[in-house]
Amino acid sequence: MIRLQQVLPERYTTASETELAERIGTAKDALGDRLLILGHHYQRNEVYDWADATGDSFKLARYAADHPGAEFIVFCGVHFMAESADILTTERQVVILPDLNAGCSMADMADTAQVLDAWDDLADVCGTDRIVPITYMNSSAALKAFVGRHGGAVCTSSNARAVLTWALEDQGAEKVLFFPDQHLGRNTAVELGYALDDCAVWNPHRDYGGLEEREIKAATFLLWRGHCSVHQRFTVEQVEQARAEDPSVSVIVHPECAHEVVRIADHVGSTEVILRTVSESEPGTAWAVGTEIHMVQRLAANNPGKTVASLDPLVCPCSTMFRIDAPHLCWTLESLVEGDVVNRIEVETETAHWARVALQRMLDIT
Numbered sequence: 001m002i003r004l005q006q007v008l009p010e011r012y013t014t015a016s017e018t019e020l021a022e023r024i025g026t027a028k029d030a031l032g033d034r035l036l037i038l039g040h041h042y043q044r045n046e047v048y049d050w051a052d053a054t055g056d057s058f059k060l061a062r063y064a065a066d067h068p069g070a071e072f073i074v075f076c077g078v079h080f081m082a083e084s085a086d087i088l089t090t091e092r093q094v095v096i097l098p099d100l101n102a103g104c105s106m107a108d109m110a111d112t113a114q115v116l117d118a119w120d121d122l123a124d125v126c127g128t129d130r131i132v133p134i135t136y137m138n139s140s141a142a143l144k145a146f147v148g149r150h151g152g153a154v155c156t157s158s159n160a161r162a163v164l165t166w167a168l169e170d171q172g173a174e175k176v177l178f179f180p181d182q183h184l185g186r187n188t189a190v191e192l193g194y195a196l197d198d199c200a201v202w203n204p205h206r207d208y209g210g211l212e213e214r215e216i217k218a219a220t221f222l223l224w225r226g227h228c229s230v231h232q233r234f235t236v237e238q239v240e241q242a243r244a245e246d247p248s249v250s251v252i253v254h255p256e257c258a259h260e261v262v263r264i265a266d267h268v269g270s271t272e273v274i275l276r277t278v279s280e281s282e283p284g285t286a287w288a289v290g291t292e293i294h295m296v297q298r299l300a301a302n303n304p305g306k307t308v309a310s311l312d313p314l315v316c317p318c319s320t321m322f323r324i325d326a327p328h329l330c331w332t333l334e335s336l337v338e339g340d341v342v343n344r345i346e347v348e349t350e351t352a353h354w355a356r357v358a359l360q361r362m363l364d365i366t
């Protein structure tokens, strides 16, 4: 998805780190309680350190929903997170994304036209009455709205199991159409006791998802062919290598990793679960972590008595999360002090209504 971020004035691009930190602090103080800065765990330290609350995408969505008093919410994360915050907050509140180009390549792997086509194909093959659509939080507001309109819900990496159980048991779904991350869908299906054969991958670039009619009818989980380019890099060989180097190491990975990796990991969880598990572990323990590198580096720095390293010897940053930096945060805050709202993320009313239905179902389930 193309978004247009304006080029920052020179007073931001040429300022030193120290100067930017001073200016961010001054602007934050000037805005006081009117401002809430939210920071996802993948943010750089120069941004993360300014956050009033940090967390995984579920915790941050809930935090935004629970703080109706904040006039400006500066979301240091990616576009879909800021959209969700806008949907869950009041009309009076303004949500800002410091760099408009901070999208999510996985979220961009499913668009509304493709999902509508898939829904039509499914109607053709087996009817959609007993299909519940579930979208991962990493998706556009338009897709969340689609799901809201069709009796489904949003899920995040921390509640996918609860949301899929709700769909299959409480809603009596025969099938779930899960998008855009095939890995989270597959990992959760297996966690719930389903077999890999109960899952079929839906290729949005092919008619009927590239599946035979019998394959569509047989599958309980139709998993969109989407993935995260950061998490798909982690491999079984890396896990084996980490264990060969240190047999005492615990492997902890995000559920966006491929199933072969998740299956042999010691722990699997959202970024918040990874943070908590490593932070609460005994001194002297060793961890090989399968998630974004800024988070892994921060875990290593904050857990000096432990060994914390990335599973991937080659660095794997999330290039879109990385776009939010001190100059963009400074520009955003100084603009607010001057009375100028930049980079507002505002979801159109009808879309916001139905997306809120899907998000609220998730919040009620969990």
Ligand code: 13P
Binding pocket: 055, 056, 057, 058, 138, 156, 157, 158, 228, 254, 256, 269, 270, 271, 272
């Ligand atoms: P979390 O909800 O676990 O923070 O994950 C969000 C994400 O984009 C991971 O790649």
Ligand code: SF4
Binding pocket: 078, 103, 104, 105, 106, 107, 138, 228, 229, 230, 231, 256, 292, 318, 319, 320, 321
């Ligand atoms: Fe999207 Fe992957 Fe980045 Fe998460 S790590 S925001 S899923 S591209």
